[in-house]
Amino acid sequence: MVLHWIYVLIAVLLLGLVVWQMFVDKRWREQAALAMLVVPLLLRILHIK
């Protein structure tokens, strides 16, 4: 159970970094790739998938 919440915490931190990078990166390809990463991270954090 502890591992589970550590995993969720890591996922939240990663999502934060991904979103932050989206807003500082000026290259549209990288921004699009980062946006794609948001989807699985969000679903995982919300315990949907």
Next chain:
Amino acid sequence: MPLFRIRALLLLLAAVIISALAAREFSGMRTPDTILPAPSLTHSGLLSDYSPSLSGTGADTKVLVYEGAARGGTFLLLGGTHPNEPAGFMAAVVLAENITVRSGRVILIPQACESGFTATDPLEGSPQHFTIPTRSGERSFRFGGRGANVVDQWPDPLVYLQFPSGQQLSGVETRNLNRAYPGRVDGTLTEQTAYAIMELIRREAVTIAVDLHEAAPEIPIINALITHEKGQEIAAAAVLNLEFVGLQYALELSPQNFRGLSHREWGDRTTAIPFLMETSNPIQGRLRGRTSTALLLDGTDPWYRLARGLGRMRITYEETGEPLERRVGRHTQGIIALLEAYNEAHPEAPCVVEGIPTYEELLAHGVGAFLK
């Protein structure tokens, strides 16, 4: 605001919308399948009635009990141990909606691994649902994954140490209900599920138990009836009875050193006589082509047909495929044969069940004809 920030905002918005759409799709698998029990249902409960630790978890599942007027043996049937094996689950649903018990009791757990019905296996491209036409219209059922949903049980260890044997298996098997028996009350969710089923068998004094499965056409135990040592005579008589109706079953003995399996642990640790039946399901096979609802229902696949033509298959793959009605029919006919053999061996406490559709009836009318 600079252009790249506006672009980031729009992309983030798109990602959130896509997440919401995907969430809606995935959450749909949390909606339980509708099972409409026959009027002879005596009462229904939950698996957590036998182990409260399951209450409120994604693993809790329905338990249906049908009692006869006369006393007799108690028959337990598990479907959905592996939610990607729909014939086992559908055979249990067909029984739930049709049977009348004359003597003894029947206990049905149609979706033994409820958590597994809420997610498909990664990288398999499996459909999430399938529909069957019935008298009351189309009914939809879920097609899940082999083990419990990772959302309910995570993480998988690198190596799964089976309790209490210490047997080492691949880490993913930690979510496989049919490697978790006898389970433990404070274990993983899968071990808790296995523990609750063991408790049910003990408290309800189950005398004969059947676990329904399917496997890929290339797996050697296809079309097999697996028995614990104490069920050998009943299984042999059942296989003979099945030969009389034109169905061949391989009689396999449960290996004594492979732990965690229903037919091994139920037999060793309870008074129940356990059996497991397998049918051939091309949607689980490695040779399969397009993984679709049609393949799930019709069981026809061009690559298995080609392999059959080349003579590379261990089993006979019918030109007409392995349709769901045939696979469910094999299970229902197998149950009829096992109960007949059990009743012959235990005339003092028989379990007499009426209304189980036969193999021929299912082939002639389809699964939907036996659903409300």
